[in-house]
Structure formats: structure tokens, C-alpha cells
Amino acid sequence: MAGLKISHFASKIKTLFWYCLITVPVSVAIGSAVALFLWLLSLAIHYRFAHTWLLYLLPLAGIAIHFAYRLYGKSSERGNNLIIDEIHQPGAGVPKRMGPLILVTTVITHLFGGSAGREGTAVQIGGSIARMFADWFKLDAPGMRTLLTVGIAAGFGAVFGTPLTGAIFAVEVLTNGRIKYNAFLPCLVAGFVGDITVSAWHIKHTAYHISYTLADIPVGSTSVWLASLMLFKVILASVFFGLASLAFAQMAHRIKALFLKLFKHTWMIPVTGGLIIIALTCILGKPDYLSLGVEPEYPHAVTIVSAFNNGGADTFSWFWKLLYTTLTLGTGFKGGEVTPLFYIGATLGNTLATWLNAPVSLFAALGFIAVFSGATKTPLACTVMGVELFGGQHLVFFAVACFIAYLFSGRAGIYTAQLKDNSAKGYFSEKLLKYKP
Structure with a gap:
């Protein structure tokens, strides 16, 4: 034996x-x-x-x-x-x-x-x-x-x-x-x-930096309260990150289905998608939401990098990028979803940080990984990505953001072939329904 x-x-x-x-x-x-x-x-x-x-x-x-x-x-x-x-x-x-x-x-x-x-x-x-x-x-x-x-x-x-x-x-x-x-x-x-x-091959990746550190929380009797308040803000923002993931996945699938229903000749789908993107760019008057969104086309353009700074994104930059990307991919153009998800998350984090009076760079980073987490259903990978890209000091915040976004992003992500583990389906709701004080 x-x-x-x-x-x-x-x-x-x-x-x-x-x-x-x-x-x-x-x-x-x-x-x-x-x-x-x-x-x-x-x-x-x-x-x-x-x-x-x-x-x-x-x-x-x-x-x-x-x-x-x-x-x-x-x-x-x-x-x-x-x-x-x-x-x-x-x-x-x-x-x-x-x-x-x-x-x-x-x-x-x-x-x-x-x-x-x-x-x-x-x-x-x-x-x-x-x-x-x-x-x-x-x-x-x-x-x-x-x-x-x-x-x-x-x-x-x-x-x-x-x-x-x-x-x-x-x-x-x-x-x-x-x-x-x-x-x-x-x-x-x-x-x-x-x-x-x-x-x-001498190809370099974009570097991102969180300027906020835990040392910025004053030491003293109020430190626990301030740390708890920050955690609450992270949780609240993460709910919105999850909803943004849900919106992206739903729009990507529905735009594709809608255009397939509207057009008998499928070559008309990318033509229409391209015309809509051109029209949106002319209406908005700026090209910030085209292509990757990592490097600026002109000074002070909204990019993923700029979202880490105060005033580096408009209030609805995240929405416009979401619309542009779902239209692009849903009408037959090619590329990935993840970098646009980074853009959506970082700019949404910038907006939420302003509303919640929170550190902009930290919340941009949380949105960066959390929206990706919810859309792809990979919270563990996204938590680790936060450490690899931004360092390990905010690991707890990374994990909280990624897993809460995952929970609030619905059951289906952007990959339709992804299998679903239903072993824990309904566990919490069933326990709550059976509980009688």
C-alpha cells in the first residue's frame, strides 16, 4: 500500500x-x-x-x-x-x-x-x-x-x-x-x-500610484473612528462598482442582441455602431472615450492615469466609456473588455471619492480592480492584481472592494461560457426565511 x-x-x-x-x-x-x-x-x-x-x-x-x-x-x-x-x-x-x-x-x-x-x-x-x-x-x-x-x-x-x-x-x-x-x-x-x-522585448507597462497611505490617518482616540469611516466609504463605493459591472455586462449582451434583431444584413451592424460612436464624439466635443484611454490624446484629457488625480475625470466619464465600449464590442469591433473596465472603474472611483470626501487615488484604484472583478467574476484575481499594481498596503480595502463588487454585479458576467457553481445558491435567503425569532 x-x-x-x-x-x-x-x-x-x-x-x-x-x-x-x-x-x-x-x-x-x-x-x-x-x-x-x-x-x-x-x-x-x-x-x-x-x-x-x-x-x-x-x-x-x-x-x-x-x-x-x-x-x-x-x-x-x-x-x-x-x-x-x-x-x-x-x-x-x-x-x-x-x-x-x-x-x-x-x-x-x-x-x-x-x-x-x-x-x-x-x-x-x-x-x-x-x-x-x-x-x-x-x-x-x-x-x-x-x-x-x-x-x-x-x-x-x-x-x-x-x-x-x-x-x-x-x-x-x-x-x-x-x-x-x-x-x-x-x-x-x-x-x-x-x-x-x-x-x-523592452515593452513597458503603465505605472499607477496611490498617494494615500494609512499613515495619513491621525494617531489618537479618533483613529479607530476614522479608519471605520473609511472602511464604510469603501463598502458603499464598492456597491456602486458592482452595479457598474452589472450595467456593463447587461449592455454588452443586449446591444449585440438588439442589433442582430434590427439588421437582416449583418454588415450593417458595425457600420451603424461606427456612425453612432462618431456622432457621440462630435456631440461631446472630445475624443476622451475612444480607444484604450490609457494615454492622453491632448493635454488634460480624461484617462485612466488622470483619474488617480483630483479633477482628473468628469462626473459621467465612467458612463460615457461604458457606452462607447459596449457599442464598440456589441457591434462587431474587436478587442478586450478589461482595460475599458479599468477606465470605467477608475473614473467612477474618482467621482465617488469626490462625493464621499475620500482619497481620490485610493478610490480610483479600488474602482480599477473592483469593476473588473464584478464583470469577470474573478474577485480573488482582482484582489491580487491590486497588490501587484498598487502595492500591498491597502490589501484589506482591495479585498473588500473586489468581493462586494462581485456580490452586487449579478449572476452573469461578460463571459457567457463561464460555468456557474450553484452549490451555494439561495443559502443566505433560505436561512433567513427559516429563521423565526
């Missing part, structure tokens, strides 16, 4: 070592592809900054993207959801063309001003490359699932410079409410190798 257990343990170690070993070349390939993507994306964004008239060609760009997927994309149109489905139940497979196709179409979306992100592109690049390596290594179905999960971790960790978050996100995003850790160690290797590879 003891010999059998030792043999089983040795087999597990051997399998784990093998997966970690093959993860390295996979992650280097993914990190290199993500570095190329980030470089091209930066070129496209800055080129549009210098040639603002490109926005008026957005409807034509939408037609090009539509027919690219119709002619060559096949199942690639499903994006991240296809990869998640393949991890749950391998079937039709992740097409090798998914990576190049999403890279090119995302760059086109940003070149002409569409409001989208980059995480979806990095994850799809990761899934596409991971599937290619899985075929080369002739992996079975469980091995395929593991390597696709590794692809998510490498792509996410590489695109944001958050390797630990990438690993946790990869295992947490698969099922809402339950985490399986089988593939966590290879994912951890993938996240770090992907991030190191991007750095080796």
Missing part, C-alpha cells in the same frame, strides 16, 4: 514537472506575440492621435473586420468564450488563425478609434498558440485543457505585467464561484515567463 502511494505521488510529480517544462516555450511564444501586439497597438493609437480624421473611417473599418471574420474567422468570432468552452469540453478546437486574426482586427479597431481593450486579444493569442503547441506535443484531452489554461495565464500576465494575477485569473475565470487548482502551478510558470518575455 505504501509503495503504491509513493508510486502515485511520483507519477503526479513527474506529470507536473512535464507540464511546467512544456509551459516555458509556450509562454515565451505567447509573450513574444503579445509584445508584438502591444507594440503595434501603441503605433496605431499614436498614429490616430496625429491623424484624427481616421475616426470618420470607423464604419469602413467595421465592414473590413466583419468580412474578415465571415470569410476566415469561422468559430474564432466567439473569442474568449470559445477558449473557455474548449477547456471545459474539448470539441471543435481553437483555430490557429484566431491569434493572427484577433491581433490584426484589434489593431484596426484602435487605429480608427473604436473603444476596446487588449486583454481579450492577448488571451486569444495565448489560446491559439497553446492549441498549436498541444497539437505538436500530441496531448490528450486533459493535456489540451491544461495547456489552454496556461495560454490564458501567459497572455493575461504578459499584457498587463501581472504574472500572479494571470495565473489566478486563468483558473478562476473558468467557473463562477469555484476554483480548480489542478493547473495552477503551470499557470504560475506561464504568467511569469510571459511577463518576463514581454519585458525582454
Whole structure:
């Protein structure tokens, strides 16, 4: 019996070592592809900054993207959801063309001003490359699932410079409410190798800073009261962050369904979406809500970075970014959702901080991770992201914000393929209903 257990343990170690070993070349390939993507994306964004008239060609760009997927994309149109489905139940497979196709179409979306992100592109690049390596290594179905999960971790960790978050996100995003850790160690290797590879290509990530520290709370008899008051403000703001996540997910799904119902000829959908975005930009009189929203197109533009400063966002900047992004993605343009979610959260945090008389940089950071948490149903990964991006001093606030936003963001997130763990469904309400004093 003891010999059998030792043999089983040795087999597990051997399998784990093998997966970690093959993860390295996979992650280097993914990190290199993500570095190329980030470089091209930066070129496209800055080129549009210098040639603002490109926005008026957005409807034509939408037609090009539509027919690219119709002619060559096949199942690639499903994006991240296809990869998640393949991890749950391998079937039709992740097409090798998914990576190049999403890279090119995302760059086109940003070149002409569409409001989208980059995480979806990095994850799809990761899934596409991971599937290619899985075929080369002739992996079975469980091995395929593991390597696709590794692809998510490498792509996410590489695109944001958050390797630990990438690993946790990869295992947490698969099922809402339950985490399986089988593939966590290879994912951890993938996240770090992907991030190191991007750095080796001299691609730098945006730095964010929270100016508020706990040392700012006066020491004395009022310190406990002030700390409790701050926690209350964080909880209150986090409810709004969760509702913003809910609004984003609902609008993204409903806009897509509405346009599919309205237009018999589907190529008209991106044309209409592009025209609406052009009209909104002309009405608002500024381009702040186009593209990523990380770098300013002109001095004093509202960006994610500016939201960390007093007066760095307008009262409804978060709403406009939410509308622009759901219109962009819901009408067929390509890219991710996460960076726009960062923008929505940071600018909403800026607004709430003003209303609640709270530290702007802290609440921008809380919104940054909490809205993302609610929309993707990954509160643990988002809490860790807060530490990786902003430092560990406010870890408690990060956790409170992410988990409360998760609770108030509804049952469904932005990924329709994400499974739901219903084991705890109705637990609190049933207990309360049965309780009779």
C-alpha cells in the first residue's frame, strides 16, 4: 500500500514537472506575440492621435473586420468564450488563425478609434498558440485543457505585467464561484515567463500610484473612528462598482442582441455602431472615450492615469466609456473588455471619492480592480492584481472592494461560457426565511 502511494505521488510529480517544462516555450511564444501586439497597438493609437480624421473611417473599418471574420474567422468570432468552452469540453478546437486574426482586427479597431481593450486579444493569442503547441506535443484531452489554461495565464500576465494575477485569473475565470487548482502551478510558470518575455522585448507597462497611505490617518482616540469611516466609504463605493459591472455586462449582451434583431444584413451592424460612436464624439466635443484611454490624446484629457488625480475625470466619464465600449464590442469591433473596465472603474472611483470626501487615488484604484472583478467574476484575481499594481498596503480595502463588487454585479458576467457553481445558491435567503425569532 505504501509503495503504491509513493508510486502515485511520483507519477503526479513527474506529470507536473512535464507540464511546467512544456509551459516555458509556450509562454515565451505567447509573450513574444503579445509584445508584438502591444507594440503595434501603441503605433496605431499614436498614429490616430496625429491623424484624427481616421475616426470618420470607423464604419469602413467595421465592414473590413466583419468580412474578415465571415470569410476566415469561422468559430474564432466567439473569442474568449470559445477558449473557455474548449477547456471545459474539448470539441471543435481553437483555430490557429484566431491569434493572427484577433491581433490584426484589434489593431484596426484602435487605429480608427473604436473603444476596446487588449486583454481579450492577448488571451486569444495565448489560446491559439497553446492549441498549436498541444497539437505538436500530441496531448490528450486533459493535456489540451491544461495547456489552454496556461495560454490564458501567459497572455493575461504578459499584457498587463501581472504574472500572479494571470495565473489566478486563468483558473478562476473558468467557473463562477469555484476554483480548480489542478493547473495552477503551470499557470504560475506561464504568467511569469510571459511577463518576463514581454519585458525582454523592452515593452513597458503603465505605472499607477496611490498617494494615500494609512499613515495619513491621525494617531489618537479618533483613529479607530476614522479608519471605520473609511472602511464604510469603501463598502458603499464598492456597491456602486458592482452595479457598474452589472450595467456593463447587461449592455454588452443586449446591444449585440438588439442589433442582430434590427439588421437582416449583418454588415450593417458595425457600420451603424461606427456612425453612432462618431456622432457621440462630435456631440461631446472630445475624443476622451475612444480607444484604450490609457494615454492622453491632448493635454488634460480624461484617462485612466488622470483619474488617480483630483479633477482628473468628469462626473459621467465612467458612463460615457461604458457606452462607447459596449457599442464598440456589441457591434462587431474587436478587442478586450478589461482595460475599458479599468477606465470605467477608475473614473467612477474618482467621482465617488469626490462625493464621499475620500482619497481620490485610493478610490480610483479600488474602482480599477473592483469593476473588473464584478464583470469577470474573478474577485480573488482582482484582489491580487491590486497588490501587484498598487502595492500591498491597502490589501484589506482591495479585498473588500473586489468581493462586494462581485456580490452586487449579478449572476452573469461578460463571459457567457463561464460555468456557474450553484452549490451555494439561495443559502443566505433560505436561512433567513427559516429563521423565526
